[in-house]
Amino acid sequence: MVSKLRRRVAVGALMQEGNTFVPRMTTFEDFERYFVWRGEEMLAGYRGMRTEVPGFLSILEAEGVEVVPLTAAYCVAGGVLAxxxxxxxxxxxxxxxxxxxxxxxxxxxxxxxxxxxxQPDGDGEIIKRMRAILPHPLPIGVSLDLHGHITPLMLQPATFHVGYQAFPHIDMFETGQKTARMLLDAIETGSVPAMALAKRHMLISPTCTRTTDGPFVEFVDLARKMEAQGEAKCVSYFCVQPWIDVPDLGFAALVAGETQDLAQQAADKLADAVWAARNNFFPELCDVREAIEIGLASPGLTVVSDAGDAPTGGAAADSAFVLENLLAAGAHKANRLTYLTLCDPEGAALAHRIGIGGPIHTKVGHAFTPNLGMPIEIDGLVAHTSDGRFQIDDGGATGLWVDMGPTATIAIGAIRLVVRSAPAMEWDRGIYTSQGLILADGVLAFAKSPSHFRHSFGAIANRILVANTPGVTPPDMRRIMFRNVTRPLFPQDE
Known part of the structure; x- marks a missing residue:
């Protein structure tokens, strides 16, 4: 319980995940598509969400602490920030x-x-700039995504960090709550936990970092065991956003402990254990044509990850690769439906002008990435149009409004192509259901996401496959063309 003499806590947020292989920079307008809230706007804007800041607020308000809202800005992953x-x-x-x-x-x-x-470490700069304003030793608590790139710059004095424990990211709210509780404890005791960082220059494909199943689960269990046995107050693991070409890239264990020595021992223990298992983290991938053939020949719904074009990893979500392969495989002639998305502002605008029921002949694909492929011609009917806005309700960032921009569904035989104007996260089935599509009618559904989609789509899938598709978010770490990372880097280097 925080002392009655200390009753004011400031709250701010600035969240964006970079991808240095994306040719387009992220701008202020990209944040405005999601939100930029100032002062009291934050309190109203976050209402109903289950993300980090609402987690903060739930604890502060329950303890009678006055919240001082600063600024909150959010943007989906993309190119480096201007x-x-x-x-x-x-x-x-x-x-x-x-x-x-x-x-x-x-x-x-x-x-x-x-x-x-x-600046390869924007988050570190934010923390440093805030630390320079807030008098030492007043504490700063920072919540972080499990895919954060953790650096010494982030470890500012009297500052502690808490990472998500879950991937798919279904514990954002709980992470916020834990961070707020630790901050109030630091305020009451006058003592901030010691932070220790252990880095290992290795990359784990996001398709292998699930905390629900797969090879990373044993390290999740190890982290929780270390906390339960009193080796550390908080053990966070950061499997890193692998599509950023920056120095010191790699897995990080970040530990809050009673003393610096104890925290460092715990961080090294976890990092060493993950490093020892590095050969277990190669993902199970299939060729996209194989995935399509399995889906068309199998009962029920096959959900396929188009992992190479994932907007939550920074991709433009405009690749025509999957659509081209579906047409070549005859999916448009099947007796059940196939669903996929593609970002193409001109195609969406044309469909809106034509209107529902009208025939459409156009080229779609690679509106933002002409260097990665060629548009392909399609002939179909405009089946649905919308403003492209929907609210996530399938876990993860529950309550967050997603804005795909003007969006249209084009029927190409048995294919339902959702053409949208802007990249947007494909964590939630709402990318389809918000457009009037019934996934239970399908044979194949594609999600441009390496793993998080499993939380929502897994409930209706008979099987899930990960396709080794091309793009700026390849699931095979060996395909990433780095120039600036610290070498050697596993699995890039022997």
């Missing part, structure tokens, strides 16, 4: 913190893999 946009957002947060007067601590919701065009 310095001007970064400074604009961080400067607003700095100004709000300075104007807040006396506070007893600060809670920050960050991703951990934000890359600025001139």
């Amino acid at each position: 310095r001007g946009t970064f400074d604009r957002l961080v400067s607003e947060m700095e100004a709000a913190l300075k104007a807040a007067g006396d506070v007893d601590g600060l809670l920050l919701a960050l991703h951990g893999a934000l890359v600025v065009d001139d």
Whole structure:
């Protein structure tokens, strides 16, 4: 319980996951498509969500602590963040913190893999700039995504960090709650946990970092056991966003402990255990044509990960590769439906102009990535149009509004192609159901996501396959063309 003499905690958020292989920079307008909230707008804007900041607020409000809202900005993963946009957002947060007067601590919701065009560690810079304003030793608590790129710059004085425990990310709210509880404890005791970092230069494919099943589960269990046995207060594991070409990239164990020595021992123990098992993290992938053939020949619904074009990894979600292979395999002539999405603003706009029921002949694909492939011609009927907005309700970022921009469903025989105007996360079945599509009628459904889609789509899938598709988010770590990472890097190097 926080002391009655200390009753004010500032709260801010700036979340974006970078991908340095994306040719287009992330701008302020990309954040506006999701949200940029200032001051009291935050409290109303987050209402109904189950993400980190609502987790913060639930604990602070229950303890009677005055919340001082700063700035909250969110954007789906994409290219590196332009310095001007970064400074604009961080400067607003700095100004709000300075104007807040006396506070007893600060809670920050960050991703951990934000890359600025001139700074490989945007999150570290945010923490450092906030630390420079908040008098030492007042504590800062930071929540982070499990795929954060953790660096020494983040380990500012009197600052502790808490990472998601789950992937798929269904514990954002709970992570926020845990971070807030630890902050209130630090305020009451006057003591911030010691933080220790252990890095190993290795990459684990996001298709292998699930905490529900697969090769990483034993290390999740080890982390929780270390906490239960008192070896550490909080053990976080960061499997890292692998599609950022920055120095010191790799797996990180980050531990909050009673002392620096104990925390470092725990961090090294977890990092060493993961490193020893590095050969177990090669994903089970299949060729996309094989996945299509399995789906068309099998009973029930086959859900396929188009992992190479994942917008939550920063991809533009505009690849025509899967559609081209579906047409070549005759999926449009099947007796059951196939569902997929593709980002193509001009195609969506044309479908809106034609209207529902009208014939459409156009080229779609690679609107943002002409260097990665060619558009393909399609002939179909406009089956549905919408503004492309829907709210996630299948776990993960529950309550978050997703904005795909003007969106249209085009029927190409038995194929239902959802053509949208902007990349958006494909964690939730809402990418289809919000467009009037009934997945139970399908034989194949594609999700541009390496793993998180399993939480939502797994409930209706008879089988799940991961296709080794091309793009800027390849699931095979050996296919990433790095230039700036610290070498040797496993599995890139022997």
